[in-house]
Amino acid sequence: MFKRIKLLIDAESYKEIKKASFLLIADGIFHGFNYGMLFFTLLNLVNGTLTSNKVLKYTIIMIAASLIRYFLLNKGYTKVQISGSKAIKNLRIRMGDYIRDINMGFFNKNNIGELTNIMTNDLRDFEQWITHMIPTSSKLLVLLIYLTITIIAIQPKLGLIQIGIIAVCLPLIGFCSDAIKKTGYMSKKVRARMLSRVIEYVKGMECFKSFNLVGESFKNLKNSLLDLKKESIRLELNAAKYVMPMTIIINISFPIVMAIGVNDFIRGSIDAENLMMFVIMSLALTNIMRGFIKIYAESRYFSLSCDKLLSIIETPQISHDLEKYNFKNYDIEFKNVDFEYIEGKQVLKNISFLAKENQRTALVGESGSGKSTVLNLITRFWDAGSGEITIGGLDVKKLYVDELLRHISMVFQDVYLLQDTIYENIRMGNENVSKEDVVNAAKLANCHDFIMKLPEGYDTVIQEGGESLSGGEKQRISIARAILKDAPIVLLDEATASLDADNEYEIQNAIKKITKDKTVLVIAHRLNTIKDSDQILVFEDGNIIEGGSHDELIVKGGKYSGMYKSMCEAKEWQI
Numbered sequence: 192m193f194k195r196i197k198l199l200i201d202a203e204s205y206k207e208i209k210k211a212s213f214l215l216i217a218d219g220i221f222h223g224f225n226y227g228m229l230f231f232t233l234l235n236l237v238n239g240t241l242t243s244n245k246v247l248k249y250t251i252i253m254i255a256a257s258l259i260r261y262f263l264l265n266k267g268y269t270k271v272q273i274s275g276s277k278a279i280k281n282l283r284i285r286m287g288d289y290i291r292d293i294n295m296g297f298f299n300k301n302n303i304g305e306l307t308n309i310m311t312n313d314l315r316d317f318e319q320w321i322t323h324m325i326p327t328s329s330k331l332l333v334l335l336i337y338l339t340i341t342i343i344a345i346q347p348k349l350g351l352i353q354i355g356i357i358a359v360c361l362p363l364i365g366f367c368s369d370a371i372k373k374t375g376y377m378s379k380k381v382r383a384r385m386l387s388r389v390i391e392y393v394k395g396m397e398c399f400k401s402f403n404l405v406g407e408s409f410k411n412l413k414n415s416l417l418d419l420k421k422e423s424i425r426l427e428l429n430a431a432k433y434v435m436p437m438t439i440i441i442n443i444s445f446p447i448v449m450a451i452g453v454n455d456f457i458r459g460s461i462d463a464e465n466l467m468m469f470v471i472m473s474l475a476l477t478n479i480m481r482g483f484i485k486i487y488a489e490s491r492y493f494s495l496s497c498d499k500l501l502s503i504i505e506t507p508q509i510s511h512d513l514e515k516y517n518f519k520n521y522d523i524e525f526k527n528v529d530f531e532y533i534e535g536k537q538v539l540k541n542i543s544f545l546a547k548e549n550q551r552t553a554l555v556g557e558s559g560s561g562k563s564t565v566l567n568l569i570t571r572f573w574d575a576g577s578g579e580i581t582i583g584g585l586d587v588k589k590l591y592v593d594e595l596l597r598h599i600s601m602v603f604q605d606v607y608l609l610q611d612t613i614y615e616n617i618r619m620g621n622e623n624v625s626k627e628d629v630v631n632a633a634k635l636a637n638c639h640d641f642i643m644k645l646p647e648g649y650d651t652v653i654q655e656g657g658e659s660l661s662g663g664e665k666q667r668i669s670i671a672r673a674i675l676k677d678a679p680i681v682l683l684d685e686a687t688a689s690l691d692a693d694n695e696y697e698i699q700n701a702i703k704k705i706t707k708d709k710t711v712l713v714i715a716h717r718l719n720t721i722k723d724s725d726q727i728l729v730f731e732d733g734n735i736i737e738g739g740s741h742d743e744l745i746v747k748g749g750k751y752s753g754m755y756k757s758m759c760e761a762k763e764w765q766i
């Protein structure tokens with residue numbers, strides 16, 4: 192158990208939690224003093240040797256134990272809460288960092304609901320586990336050991352009989368643990384599915400409304416809520432199925448040993464003092480045992496979160512050899528690259544090409560032919576299966592992803608904007624730029640005018656995901672980001688897809704400025720925007736079937752030439 196916790200929390204917090212647990216265990220030991228003093232008081236009472244001095248002595252010991260307990264509990268509890276919260280804060284940051292460095296394939300396999308569940312509910316349950324369950328169960332365990340030893344020491348025969356009866360619970364504890372694990376995992380799965388449905392319901396509301404599917408979608412959400420209710424009840428009932436008989440066994444252990452003890456007393460094999468002392472300790476053991484079983488069952492459920500969190504931490508991260516690298520140049524080369532997102536479904540097939548520094552390489556081809564995948568591999572959002580992708584001669588797989596991305600500006604189809612001001616969205620954490628730089632970038636990207644029309648200009652807060660802006664506005668902001676970043680490699684995917692004709696002209700001019708003297712890879716369906724590219728690569732079903740300049744490809748009379756002719760004809764037809 193501690194090994195698993197150690198993997199998740201930082202060394203300092205782990206040490207602090209361990210220290211706090213020892214303090215709480217010590218609290219458990221001092222708690223036992225009360226039973227001890229009660230034991231001696233009754234012993235003396237039965238023997239007729241109880242004096243006021245003795246009562247005073249026992250009282251002082253109990254008050255002292257209570258004061259020590261107050262100190263231990265206060266210190267231990269505060270420590271465990273503070274270090275637990277600190278550990279969880281650090282774990283949250285670590286998980287965030289960790290996820291950033293996981294291959295995108297991970298997000299394909301784990302849906303958003305599952306991830307949200309792990310990052311919220313499982314982290315909270317894990318916190319609960321380390322700050323409440325572990326200290327409480329450790330303390331109860333100490334009391335259990337203490338009382339077990341005491342009852343055996345007072346009356347070995349009766350003590351062993353009671354322990355023997357309680358031991359019947361041992362296999363049930365194992366079954367209970369397995370049942371909670373099984374139903375607990377199921378309930379977590381259903382909860383993740385429900386979260387996915389909620390996200391889908393909220394995010395897809397516009398689409399559902401336009402297709403009159405709100406009721407249908409709500410039905411799915413409602414069903415997943417009902418499933419969750421069913422699973423939660425199943426979890427409770429499954430745990431109760433084992434906890435209840437264990438509680439009954441523990442409860443009946445007391446009257447059984449009591450009956451045997453009274454019988455022994457009648458037969459004269461045990462005296463009144465011993466019987467009374469045993470009865471008190473045995474009753475205390477019964478109470479503590481019941482509490483322990485309940486806490487144990489709960490902690491088994493909470494411990495599942497530990498496994499969920501470990502499943503993320505144990506996902507292999509994107510490997511790298513070099514933290515930093517000075518590129519000799521920014522030529523990008525693909526050498527016999529194969530790639531598949533899903534096993535057995537090859538998306539890129541033995542691709543080779545060279546995109547030279549200071550040149551613009553355009554990728555064209557039908558939808559699904561693999562153009563965006565090429566950009567995904569350059570940025571290491573995914574890693575190529577076989578073959579090699581180099582920048583300035585260095586295999587991208589050798590370089591730390593953050594360092595690699597420092598050299599790349601991207602304007603992709605899906606622009607995600609943070610819930611922050613327009614200014615921060617353009618600046619994107621770039622500390623070295625002034626407000627003037629941000630405004631200049633916005634002017635170049637043709638978004639200054641619309642920003643100034645917003646109620647608070649650059650200080651206007653955008654809604655999460657940029658929902659409050661149009662597609663074209665979002666795209667222009669992402670172009671401003673790229674202008675500001677001024678990286679030597681520029682990747683453009685459908686950069687002008689959401690713009691009207693006037694805007695597109697302006698943006699194309701801005702893009703020309705930012706892509707000057709850079710290695711540029713551009714995907715555009717409108718061939719007129721990439722006509723003057725140094726190289727055009729034509730993709731078909733994961734292969735590059737043609738490559739060359741616009742003029743060369745037109746002369747060749749192949750696929751590109753056909754696509755270009757169709758585009759011109761469509762234009763004439765429009766006119």
Ligand SMILES: Nc1ncnc2c1ncn2[C@@H]1O[C@H](COP(=O)(O)OP(=O)(O)OP(=O)(O)O)[C@@H](O)[C@H]1O
Pocket residue numbers: 299532533538556557558559560561562563564565
């Ligand atoms: N994350 C993913 N998981 C699984 N398959 C994917 C994923 N992304 C893309 N694909 C598949 O890979 C193939 C190539 O996709 P890609 O996005 O590279 O094509 P594209 O040429 O850029 O298309 P478009 O012009 O429509 O953007 C498609 O069959 C697509 O369905």
